[in-house]
Amino acid sequence: MKKKMILQQQMNEYKYHYLFTSFDLETYDLEDFKYNFVNITSFRLVDTADVGVKQILKDIGLYSHHIFKKPYLNLHFTKSTVLESEPALMFDSVYVFAIGLQTLEQSHSLTLSNISCEEENSWDGGLSLINYLNAVEWKGLTGPIQFKDGQRVQFKLDLIKLKQHSIVKVGEWTPHGHLNITEPSMFFDAGSMNVTLVVITILETPYVMMHYGKNFTGNERFYGFCVDILETISREVGFDYILDLVPDRKYGAKDPETGEWNGMVAQLMKYKADLAVGSMTITYARESVIDFTKPFMNLGISILFKVPTSEPTRLFSFMNPLAIEIWIYVLIAYFLVSLCIYIVGKLSPIEWKCINACDLENISIGNQFSLTDSFWFTIGTFMQQSPDIYPRAMSTRIISSTWGFFSLIIVASYTANLAAFLTTERMINPIENAEDLASQTEISYGTLDSGSTMTFFRDSVIETYKKIWRSMDNKKPSAFTTTYEDGIKRVNQGNYAFLMESTMLDYIVQRDCNLTQIGGLLDTKGYGIATPKGSPWRDKISLAILELQERGDIQMLYDKWWKNTDETCTRKNTSKQSKANSLGLESIGGVFVVLIAGIIVAAVVAFFEFWYNFRYNHKATTSQSVVNTKYNQDGILESDRNYTPPDRSFWIEISEELRYASWCMNKQKRPALRRTCSKCTIPKGQRINKL
Known part of the structure; x- marks a missing residue:
């Protein structure tokens, strides 16, 4: 019941110290305490390393096999290394009594008679037997036996403590010498545990990186975000560690054909390591064979792609608001309307008027809508200018009004789109999300081999992600990369998209302005520290991670490795769809070309x-x-x-x-090409208005 209460209160860790008053600590089931480094101390009366004790255990095993003819009982006793103190004391008591009685028989003849407890008559040899028992000196199962005045004076108690895998002797207690500690290192404080864990990791910038110089040895070879977290957690929980790389350089994925795991997962499953630290994603498949702590970082899958090139600025970019076919239709409409006005103007008698010639005897009539004037009137109306001729007939006015309404809509639409086309930087982006990536074949894509991202697409039931997986699986092994660096290199070469985790993508994008993130997150997950199944370190490290998150220590480490201003590149403002840019000559230079x-x-x-x-x-x-x-x-x-x-x-x-x-003045007459009229005669003395 006490053990159950300790487990319920989560008091089975190194911060708690328990002193057992029983001499039989080795007989207890301490499986829930062995790997949690709980401080358990007790005394032991029976030394299991003693030769006599071992022989007794062996005799018990042989006796059980001979009597019961059951091999499993023999197996049980022969492998047992524990003898409880109570039967050992009973054995020693009977043996000491037998020695005293044997000594008494050698010096006196023993006569036995019936003795009643109701009568006060005592046995005559009782006092002699007590004297012979006090004189017995013998080494029993419970150690040296010697009596003085009826009390045992020559014995010892072993001081024992619970270690990670076994119970070890750390000292002795005797009636004369009292307590003698032989292993003081076993008595550690809560902040300095004498425990060294084997930790495996994988190189991944900026999580775990390595110094390759000769001056770096051991744990000093490694540095990075996860290394800093591991160092901080080791101080909080209280353990030392040996950090090394996983042999096959893989995180861990299950082979669908053989069912075997590889990478760090396999190392933990085989108990070749105590912890696995790195950018290791918590997944259902991994959680079924190993344990994970609380996530120290949340993330998702996203798409890394090369920054799309800006649309090349053309000299006649001002024509972009209308499609080329619209410009052609407007030009055709201009010619058709001009010809219609010319024809209708000729047919309508109202458009004809008298022409005042100089020769009053030859009066002629003319039409204001000549062919050239018709085209001039149409273009003037379209440009919203005031032409020098106006339609008078109902038919020409209808055509003019219709053309004016048409011009109003075209000009208004052009003006509305002109600002957007000239002031907003337009990007040529072939893909916007995972659906675009799956529905095209020009851009190849892939992900990291034997990683959680590959497993996500392989096991997904969403049709878009299944389509992406089929495409990558058909292009195996070219679609997969062994490291993130290989995938980033392929993205920089162009025409390739790399599916990767968002935290790593964010680190790369901030340092390489040629790369960008496409779309949002395809899923949500987290990074955790992996332990073998049932490891006691999981809960302690999870509590330490939660404490570090609440204090903001993990966020400060993230800023240290992700947002270092010395390494980040200067990126242009990405909110180009909401902010207008200044117009340059390359955008509206075509207007000047048209003017010239x-x-x-x-x-x-x-x-x-x-x-x-x-x-x-x-x-x-x-x-x-x-x-x-x-x-x-x-x-x-x-x-x-x-x-x-x-x-x-x-x-x-x-x-x-x-x-x-x-001369820019009209004080002088033109010297040549005087305008004369052969049909006009002007009387002398008539005033002429000079224009």
Whole structure:
């Protein structure tokens, strides 16, 4: 009952000390205390290492085999190394009484008579027997036997303590010398246990790393996040450790064909190690064969991928708000509407009007919607400008209104999308999550061999993850890597996605700006310290982990190894979808190209217009006289006469025209190409308004 209460109160650990008053501690079932380093001390009367005790145990085994003819009883007694103190004392008492009685018989003739307890008559040889018993000196099962005044004076008690696997002798107690401690190291305080555990691990940055220099030996060879946690826990719980690498360099996975485990799991199952420390994931399959402590880190599976390249900025990026086919449709609509206005304007009589020519005797009518004016009107309306002609007929107004509504929608849609296309950096990201990864074949992917991530996809019942596993299994062994470094190297080479645990991914992404995380976590799990099945260290280490988490020690260690500013890279702001960037010339440079191209085209057209006008006027002036008119400053016609202008070349005319334009003032008349009308005669003295 007391043992049950101790276990219920969780008082079976090294912090508690129990003193057993019984001399038979070795006969108790201490299985629940052996591996917890509980301080149990007691005294032992029967020395199991004594030759006489061993012979007695052997005789008991042979006797049971001879009498009962049951081999299992023989097996039980011959393998037993414990003799209880009560039967040993009874054996010694009978043996000492026999010696005293034998000595008494040798010196006196013994006559036995019936003695009644109701009468006061005593046996005559009783006093002599007591004297002979006090004179007996013999080594029995309980040690040396000697009496003085009826009390045993020559004996010893062994001081014993519970060690991890057995009970050991640590001292002696005698009536004269009292207590003598022979093993003082067995009496340790709560903070310095004399226990050394074998701990296995696996190299994985930044959890466990190794110094390869000659100056580092033993545990000093290893450093990293998990090494710091192990060192802290060892101080909290109170044990020493020997840290070494697992032989096959694997965490541990079960072979589905043979059912055999490998890696650190196999080492713990075979009791070749006491603890396994590293980035070891707690899974159902592993928990069924080994034990795990409380997780010291929570994580999940995510996708490591190379940072997608930015979409190359084009000179005509301002055209991106509308698709290329929309631009083509708008251009076709422009031509169709312009032709429709031209045709309808010709058909409608309202669009025709009189043209006031200089010759009043020859009055003619014309249409304002010529072919060129129709195209100019349509483009002006689309650009939301005020053209110099307006439709008057109902038919042309309907077309104009419809075209205006069309232009309003197109321009508004273009303006709404322009800001997003020019101010937001767009990324070419071929995959966004695990579903995208499973549904494509251009990008290969894989994970770590014999790890928990591989086991997760292999045993998953979700269709997307099953599809990913089938793809990786078909590409075995190229889809799997032996280390994380191999997977990271393949990701940096491009066109490869690596499925890995988020904590390791976070460490890599913060140090390599060319890599990024795709999507969220595919699952949730944790890292724990593994122990063999039924190990007493699990509960003590779990309590230490919880205490370290509450104090914030594990978080500080995480920041130390993950967020070291000396190693992290400078990454651009990733919130590009919500923050506008400044526009550069590479984004809107096409607008300037269009402007320059328009200016060049206009200059070329003006040149040809000037050339055409020069040729036309040159032919007219060479065939007939031109009326030369002179005006005073008030615009009054002073005189007129007929003359023939000189024959100038085209280049002289254009140079004179450019020189006149460079004056930027209208105080001088143009020297050439005067605008004349052969059909008009202006009376002398008439005022002319100069434009």
